[in-house]
Amino acid sequence: MTWEELFFDLAFVFALTQFSEQLHEDHSWFGTGRALILFVPVYWAWGGVVLYTNQRDMRSLLDRVGIITLGLVSLLMALTIPRAYDDYGLLFVAIYVAGRVLLTGLALRHLPSWRRLLVGPYGVFLLTGPLLLAGALVQGAARVALWAVAATVDLLSPWVARHLVAQSRVQAAHFTHRYGLLIILVFGESLIQVGAVAAHERLTFARFIAIAAAYALVSILWYAYFGYGLSDFRRALEQAPDQPDLRRTVLVYGHLLFSFGIITIAVSLVEMVPAPLDVLPSREAMLLAGGCALFLLTFAYAYWRIHRTIAWRRVGAGAACLLLVPLATLIPALVAVASLILVIAVMVVAEELVMRRQGGDMARAMGEVSADDPTDQGPATEPDA
Structure with a gap:
């Protein structure tokens, strides 16, 4: 790059x-x-x-x-x-x-x-x-x-x-890094928008917590994408026999939805920060929870497209975000954001535990293989999400 x-x-x-x-x-x-x-x-x-x-x-x-x-x-x-x-x-x-x-x-x-x-x-x-x-x-x-x-x-x-x-074919590392950079820039610009709105408001304790919650929501989505997505995309492009088809579905179309989902989340967070203890109107609630659901379900689709396995944790988290849409119109906006953070955090923790467990199983398997044949390190695998 x-x-x-x-x-x-x-x-x-x-x-x-x-x-x-x-x-x-x-x-x-x-x-x-x-x-x-x-x-x-x-x-x-x-x-x-x-x-x-x-x-x-x-x-x-x-x-x-x-x-x-x-x-x-x-x-x-x-x-x-x-x-x-x-x-x-x-x-x-x-x-x-x-x-x-x-x-x-x-x-x-x-x-x-x-x-x-x-x-x-x-x-x-x-x-x-x-x-x-x-x-x-x-x-x-x-x-x-x-x-x-x-x-x-x-x-x-x-x-x-x-x-x-x-x-x-494209250079997989460069191509995925560019799309990853797009996502991190859109995330960053979203936080800048939240900060710009907060800078024009009196910094009460509730608004202070709301800014922290907005940052936490963006951060945990960022962690999910860069912790479990981008490297998977790169390896898939490197190994795919039909690379153009995979990059079209996962990167071109998938990141269109990723980016738009982040933008809708940013709009709702900007609406939330000035009045965090008020109830979100239905449209803002849909943008907030619906944007998170769009991000997570796109993430699940990308995994299925690469591994042909349903990413149940990501599907479940996306569905839970959708279920929070009507609830978000009944509770303070800050509580709605906290609920979304909790849902996504549960998914991330589950992903992390599975990855560590499978990493340990892989290490043990590689150790057994090495004892028989030091030159055979075995294939790398992705966690079943």
């Missing part, structure tokens, strides 16, 4: 987390749907850069300047996202398309064929760009509908490309 990539990610994560402001203004079902529709192409643009830098050695000055310039594009685009459905729609599309054109221009120097350009991750904007532009030229439901079609095209493009062009 290069410094240019890290710099680009810092600029781009601001664009991703601007959706928190959009959801803060309208977190009804319709508002959440509108945010997700806009989130998809922005996330897809980031994914295109990740794939490009993964397949280049990035020693070229043109590549390095290009990635830094894309960071500026991301920063400018971020400023338009909260009002993209209002008066900044055309500006949002213009900046977005400019970034995609720049990335495609960089990729053209290396693509072996025009066919790969047209159906690959760099060329899909040739379809989505006109749809986004058409949506920017109209208002209201028509804009939402056209942009929803554009988001659908983005989501389907990897499956179409799979059947039309040969898919190349």
Whole structure:
């Protein structure tokens, strides 16, 4: 991973987390749907850069300047996202398309064929760009509908490309590190938003505890992902016979849901901190507990996709979060957050105990094998979650 990539990610994560402001203004079902529709192409643009830098050695000055310039594009685009459905729609599309054109221009120097350009991750904007532009030229439901079609095209493009062009393998360590960095940056930006809101409020004891609880909730989700997920993803990509299919489902689609789930959690935590002893309205409760459930169930799906085994602890924790949605509308917001922390903590402790037990069994097995054949260390295994 290069410094240019890290710099680009810092600029781009601001664009991703601007959706928190959009959801803060309208977190009804319709508002959440509108945010997700806009989130998809922005996330897809980031994914295109990740794939490009993964397949280049990035020693070229043109590549390095290009990635830094894309960071500026991301920063400018971020400023338009909260009002993209209002008066900044055309500006949002213009900046977005400019970034995609720049990335495609960089990729053209290396693509072996025009066919790969047209159906690959760099060329899909040739379809989505006109749809986004058409949506920017109209208002209201028509804009939402056209942009929803554009988001659908983005989501389907990897499956179409799979059947039309040969898919190349990626460098597993670099690819997973970039997606892991995205998650940690979105987590970090969520905490910054909580801190920014708290800084404008009088720091009472209840708010102090609420800030600590918000930090604890984000931290335990972070621990679950980086403790039991990222290394598993990397090993799976290294060993998968059909790596493109696995990276598409687990990393591309999975991290779309991971990121959006974190953003919804952040919105609800920002609402909770100013009045932690008040009861959460139903919409905020859904964003809070539903966001945690989305994160955990996506985590469970990733495990199933890699190991073809149901991760019962993760499924159970996700289901418990969903069950807390109606309860969260009856109890103080701080208690609702504490309940979610407890649910996720139980899952993490169970994961840790299983991992340690299986690690001990593996060590004993390796010791027995070594006694017979010192050169045979046995295969590495993952804990059955």
